[in-house]
Amino acid sequence: MHTWPPLRRPRRTSRTPIRSRATTRVAGALLTAAAMLVSACSAGSSMTTTSSGAAEPTLAALPRATPSALAPYYDQHLSWRACGVAGFQCATMKAPLDYANAGAGDVKLAVARKAATGKDRLGSxxxxxxxxxxxxxxxxxxxxxxxxxxxxxxxxxxVxxxxxxxxxxxxxxxxxxxxMDTFTETDTTPDxxxxxxxxxxxxxxxxxxCGAHSARLLRHVSTVEAARDMDILRAVLGDPKLNYVGASYGTLLGATYAGLFPDRVGRLVLDGAVDPSLDSLRVNLDQTAGFETAFQAFAKDCVRRSDCPLGGKGATPAQVGDRLKAFFRELDAHPIPTGDASGRKLGESLATIGVIAAMYDQASWGQLRQALTSAMRKDDGAGLLALSDSYYERxxxxxxxxxxxxxxxxxxxxLPPAFTSPQQVEKDLPEFEKASPVFGAGLAWASLNCAYWPVKATGEPHRIEAKGAAPIVVVGTTRDPATPYRWAQSLARQLSSGRLLTFVGDGHTAYGRGSACIDSAINAYLLxxxxxPVGKRCS
Known part of the structure; x- marks a missing residue:
């Protein structure tokens, strides 16, 4: 688990209306990126004065006129073809590899769409x-x-x-x-x-x-560049404004788009919001606390159930956490079989990721209880390995x-790395372990990976105000493990037209995850x- 959890919607095995699929949030992998988010301000920035009097960078809007060097990209026509499931079409769009030097080559971007089923379409x-x-x-x-x-x-x-x-x-x-198997199995709580x-x-x-295999791309995959690609797509699709639903890290993409192109904002939903004003250390600490909050909710639910392997009725969340940590220590010393064809065993790192994967969606808690029961009582790590593999998309x-x-x-x-040396991690370990007694140590060490990245960060923490944009709906879940609720509160305050919609509950993101109140509010906005309304809360 050497990387911070990808910020995606939770992965689900069953399909119900609007419920998210899972990897793109459970999505992910705690292993490859410590910074986690925030966009590069290479597009330009202004300064805002904070309440303390300090100057804080603010993402500046780009000029409204399209630069002549970019005109060929904005004027391109896509060649659509049938692909995948019936009714879907795919195409390839070109964008400049480097927006500062449009003549330096292109990057090819895959696009897909499914046409509106009604006659009076609103656009894309x-x-x-x-x-x-x-x-x-x-x-x-x-x-x-x-x-x-x-x-x-x-x-x-x-689209x-x-x-x-x-x-x-x-x-x-x-x-x-x-x-990658070796990477994911490496001990992230070194003794x-x-x-x-x-x-x-x-x-x-x-x-x-990464540097050896993807040198051409590594300097040009920032969130700002991806947001600028979205504007080319908007124009190529023939839409005067961008309508968008982004979840988790997708909220950073959407907010960045709004900051760069406020006059082209249509109906934007940012669900499970990220706060771009935080540095990577603060982001990682906040997320560590978020996973602890989710684990506390899981623990309270677990001890009320007869199949909880971590304690019976009356056990406290702290006791549940202590038992899980003790189990992780046992796995660190003695990994257990999984039945995997390649001979992988379940050690502490994979088991921890398996537990974290289930924190994204309370619908996974039953699966986690079963997986923990098999591992703790039968020395069968298959269930936790399956959760971990899903998280890593293996x-x-x-x-x-x-x-x-x-x-x-x-x-x-x-973003610049949270840590640049093991000594810095060791210094801040107590703060991470305070934020999460269960996950803190592993998540602290996971925050080290960007220290060795072959490309220097081009971004920095900044505010996004998007002055002049149409109303933007920011959705926050009060016990979200991956994008803490206060991030949604902060982003909604930063955006000049931000409107916070709150889901009081568990899990990562809210739209399409079972709340009729949330779904009806977002559907009405999109339609x-x-x-x-200001202050709208759902449960």
């Missing part, structure tokens, strides 16, 4: 499930294009584009499957110098491999998607442009 609705590194096209074809409400699909062409460096859009490439050196060595190997053949590679590439470019 672009969707992104997060990551960074989650495939928006897979999300569209497997969920959004068939699972969004019928009235939304009737009025909008449902997705894999961001540069992700999946079908010239993916960042690093380690192969066997190397001595030897284990620390081994962990640092894996971070270095991962970074060097298939039965030992192949990984490029989720973790793209995740690191974007995060390490968007008629009316944002939820």
């Amino acid at each position: 609705l672009l969707v992104n499930p997060g990551g960074p590194g989650g495939s928006a096209i897979s999300y569209l074809q497997q969920y959004a294009g068939i699972g969004y409400p019928a009235e939304i699909r009737a009025m909008y062409d449902m 997705a584009m894999d961001p540069r460096g992700v999946s079908r859009s010239e993916p960042v490439e690093c380690l192969d499957g066997r190397q 001595d110098q030897r284990e620390t050196n081994e962990l640092v060595g894996q971070f270095r190997k991962f970074a060097e491999s 298939n039965a053949k030992g192949q990984y998607s490029n989720l973790m590679m793209a995740n690191a590439a974007v995060n390490c470019l968007d 008629n442009g009316t944002p939820p």
Whole structure:
């Protein structure tokens, strides 16, 4: 688990209307990127004075006129072809690899759509499930294009584009499957110098491999560049304004777009919001606390159930946490069998990721209880390994998607690293362990990986105000493990037209996850442009 959890919508095995698919949030992988988010301010920035009197960078809007060097990209025509599931079309769009030097070459971006089923369409609705590194096209074809409400699909062409460096859009490439297995199994709670050196060595190997295999891309996969690609897509689709639903890291993409192009904002929903004003250390600490909050909720629920392997009725969340930590220590010393064809065993790192994966969605808590019961009472690690593999997007053949590679590439470019040496991690370990007694140590060490990245970060923490933009709906869940609720509160305050919609509950993101109150508020906004009332709360 050497990387911060990709910020995606939770992965689900069952399909119900509007419920998200899972990797693009459970999505992910705690292994390859410590920074986690925030966009590069290479597009320009202004300064805002904070309440303390300090100057704080603010993402500046780009000029309204399209530069002549970019005109060929904005004027291109897409050649659509049938692809994937019936009713979907795919195309390839070109964007400049380097917006500061449009003549330096192109990047090819994969786009997919499903046409509106009604006659009176409102335009296109672009969707992104997060990551960074989650495939928006897979999300569209497997969920959004068939699972969004019928009235939304009737009025909008449902559209997705894999961001540069992700999946079908010239993916960042690093380690192969066997190397990734070694990477994911490496101990991220080192007990001595030897284990620390081994962990640092894996971070270095991962970074060097990305540099060797994807040198052309690594300097040009920032969130700002991906947001500018979205504006080219908007124009190519013939839409005067961008309509968009972004989840998790997708909220950073959407907010960045709004900051760069406020006059082109249509109806934007930012669900499971990210706060771009935070540095990577603060982001990582906040997320560590978020996973602890989610675990506390799981623990309270677990001890009320007869199949809870971590304690019976009357046990406190702290006692549940202590028992889980003791189990992790046992696995650190003595990994258990999993029945995996390649001979992998369940050690502390994979088990921890398996537990974290289930924190994204309370619908996974039953699966987690069963997996923990098998592991703790039968020495069978198959259940926790399955959760971990889902999180890392590893298939039965030992192949990984490029989720973790793209995740690191974007995060390490968007923000300077949280830590630059093992000594810094050790210094801040107590703060991480205070934030989460269960996960703190592992998440602190996971925050080290960007220290060895071959490309220097181009971004910095900044505010996004998007002055002049139409109303933007920001959605926050009060016990969200991956994007803490206060991030949504902060982003809604930063955006000049932000409107906060609150879900009082558990899990990562809120739209399409069971709350009729949330869904009806967002559907009404997408269909008629009316944002939820100020202070709207749902449960």
